[in-house]
Amino acid sequence: MAREVGPKCRVCRREGMKLFLKGERCLTEKCAIERRSYPPGEHGRGRIKQSEYLLQLREKQKARRYYGLLEKQFRIYYSKAARGSGITGETLLRMLETRLDNVVYRLGFAASRAQARQLVRHGHFMVNGRRVNIPSYQAKPNDVVTMKSGSSAEQVIRDATDLTASVAPWLQADHDGLTGKVLKWPERAEIDTPVQESLIVELYSK
Secondary structure (H helix, E strand, O other): OOOOOOOHHHHHHHHOOOOOOOHHHHHOOOOHHHHOOOOOOOOOOOOOOOOHHHHHHHHHHHHHHHOOOOHHHHHHHHHHHHHOOOOHHHHHHHHHHOEHHHHHHHOOOOOOHHHHHHHHHOOOEEEOOEEOOOOOOEOOOOOEEEEOOOOOOHHHHHHHHOOOOOOOOOEEEEOOOOEEEEOOOOOHHHOOOOOOHHHHHHHHOO
16 A cells, blocks of 8 residues: 655645644654744755746645645545546535545544544444445544454543544434434635635646
């Protein structure tokens, strides 16, 4: 399974904001953005010439890294969104939000999307009573997500719920029973992803 294995904090510094890629560490003063808010590299503190293409590229990279996807995976999602009905950018975000690994993270059952991806991949969660170990599985309204009975990761999952301040409004979570439900498709106003999806559409539309 292909995935990016580089330094997570370096990615946040490159994008100039917290992408919450390292879970609890992102909430402490150890966060790289708190200590060095400029981009990494020898010329990180230098002046960067802004351009329309650069702004579009940075938004695409930010969204891709936020959800932990490779370039090819992200492009496939965009192609599906472009072929569908509705506003392409909003459809794209809705598809990314309803990935099973993101749903597990949004429910508060993992401290980060990377951890959620690993937990799903190792078979610690079930959807509608069936074990699902595919992080990209598209959750749908009324899907019920539960921790697999007897899972060895139960304490890890419970520790993650302690870090959760709130659950997305399109989801319902029972942290005591470690169960969650997808109530409906998320609206754009209910998705707090820090990207301007219109710039991503402009980039891919060229």
